Amino acid sequence: MKETIKQCFSERFGTAGTVYASSGRINLIGEHTDYNGGFVFPGAIDKAIMAEIKPNGTDKVRAYSVDIDEYAEFGLNEEDAPRQQWARYIFGVCREIIKRGGKVEGFDTVFAGNVPLGAGLSSSAALESCFAFALNDLFNDNKIDKFELAKIGQSTEHNYCGVNCGIMDQFASVFGKKDNLIRLDCRSLEYEYFLFKLDGYRLVLVDSKVKHELVDSPYNKRRASCEHVANVLGVETLRDAELADLEKVKDSISEEDYNRAKYVIEEKQRVLDVCDALEKGDYETVGDRMYKTHEGMSKLYEVSCIELDYLNDIAKECGVTGSRIMGGGFGGCTINLVKDELYDNFIATAKKKFAEKYGHEPQIYDVVISDGARKI
Ligand code: ADP
Ligand code: MG
Numbered sequence: 001m002k003e004t005i006k007q008c009f010s011e012r013f014g015t016a017g018t019v020y021a022s023s024g025r026i027n028l029i030g031e032h033t034d035y036n037g038g039f040v041f042p043g044a045i046d047k048a049i050m051a052e053i054k055p056n057g058t059d060k061v062r063a064y065s066v067d068i069d070e071y072a073e074f075g076l077n078e079e080d081a082p083r084q085q086w087a088r089y090i091f092g093v094c095r096e097i098i099k100r101g102g103k104v105e106g107f108d109t110v111f112a113g114n115v116p117l118g119a120g121l122s123s124s125a126a127l128e129s130c131f132a133f134a135l136n137d138l139f140n141d142n143k144i145d146k147f148e149l150a151k152i153g154q155s156t157e158h159n160y161c162g163v164n165c166g167i168m169d170q171f172a173s174v175f176g177k178k179d180n181l182i183r184l185d186c187r188s189l190e191y192e193y194f195l196f197k198l199d200g201y202r203l204v205l206v207d208s209k210v211k212h213e214l215v216d217s218p219y220n221k222r223r224a225s226c227e228h229v230a231n232v233l234g235v236e237t238l239r240d241a242e243l244a245d246l247e248k249v250k251d252s253i254s255e256e257d258y259n260r261a262k263y264v265i266e267e268k269q270r271v272l273d274v275c276d277a278l279e280k281g282d283y284e285t286v287g288d289r290m291y292k293t294h295e296g297m298s299k300l301y302e303v304s305c306i307e308l309d310y311l312n313d314i315a316k317e318c319g320v321t322g323s324r325i326m327g328g329g330f331g332g333c334t335i336n337l338v339k340d341e342l343y344d345n346f347i348a349t350a351k352k353k354f355a356e357k358y359g360h361e362p363q364i365y366d367v368v369i370s371d372g373a374r375k376i
Helices: 002-013 085-099 123-139 146-160 168-175 218-233 243-252 255-279 283-300 306-317 340-358
Strands: 018-027 042-055 060-065 070-075 107-113 180-185 191-195 201-211 322-325 331-339 363-367
Touching: 002 018, 002 042, 002 060, 002 107, 018 123, 018 168, 042 123, 042 168, 042 363, 060 085, 070 085, 085 123, 085 146, 107 123, 123 146, 123 168, 146 168, 168 180, 180 255, 191 255, 201 306, 201 340, 218 243, 218 255, 243 255, 255 283, 283 306, 283 322, 283 331, 306 322, 306 331, 306 340, 331 340, 340 363
Parallel strands: 060 107
Antiparallel strands: 018 042, 042 107, 042 180, 060 070, 180 191, 201 331, 201 363, 322 331
């Protein structure tokens, strides 16, 4: 990828710049916990966006996307927003830096990536983090701290791309470290690295390639349930509630609200359990909690779908150590922790059985936990 970018940059701009990269991410466990003040547990992966960049002495950005094969040129004022979606991510990052009092001047760039788009690995966060990191290095003497870089990416999604996301994706992309997952406390924003060295195991995503479009805004309904129960319990978010508290109010809330809250409270504990287990190298417990998360997402939080439940069942049948839906739900990938010796059979079985039932093979993505934003 780097060679292609370098060649392309030199042909287009007749010079050479500095190369930066940032990664997509997985989340091992901790789903629908962010807006409840709980924990998430992401890591950056070996699939990244890479960009060569050089200041050009003008007030314009000239950008070429290798993968989409499109060129865009835009200024740095609010009214200069480009038309192409991919360019809006770059423009947004520039604007968010400027809005925070940082400096961005015109630059030339060529970029490419291998984070699958829209598969739940956050290619958009990789793109934002790559440029946020680079522009901090090139124009701001690295004075913008890493958390702010992640927030610049998040604000880009909010203000320039119409996606009202949390901080996890950009956080993981900026802070990612090889062989480490990062537990982020979404209440305090404190974080801690945990060694995740998969001796004898592999991490693989199985992408169902289905996406159920839902009409009645299921996320908002679940958020409302969580907020309602937190209210009844007199706490700010469900982070501050325990199962015993929930039992006490069981009769005064609906069964649905009870189930939603139960999932969230249990999921908080599961993330902590997984971190403890990792410190002991106990991957069996890690896997067990992944299965329990899947079950909770399916039965209590009700954000699974038949295709993902089927992939989860196949994983179980094949002896996979841990498997669960990754992401918000209603489609997308499962994330699977698989022993080396079971890997081939699991993948072959999942492809075959899924295709027999749903008419297409799932897409397989092997992932390795890698560094996040960096200069190459
Ligand atoms: P994801 O879940 O992968 O983040 P999004 O829809 O949020 O999916 O972001 C995908 C968008 O990010 C693409 O439509 C494109 O605009 C931009 N993007 C991601 N990767 C690339 C790439 N390699 N080249 C150009 N644009 C990219
Ligand atoms: Mg995205």
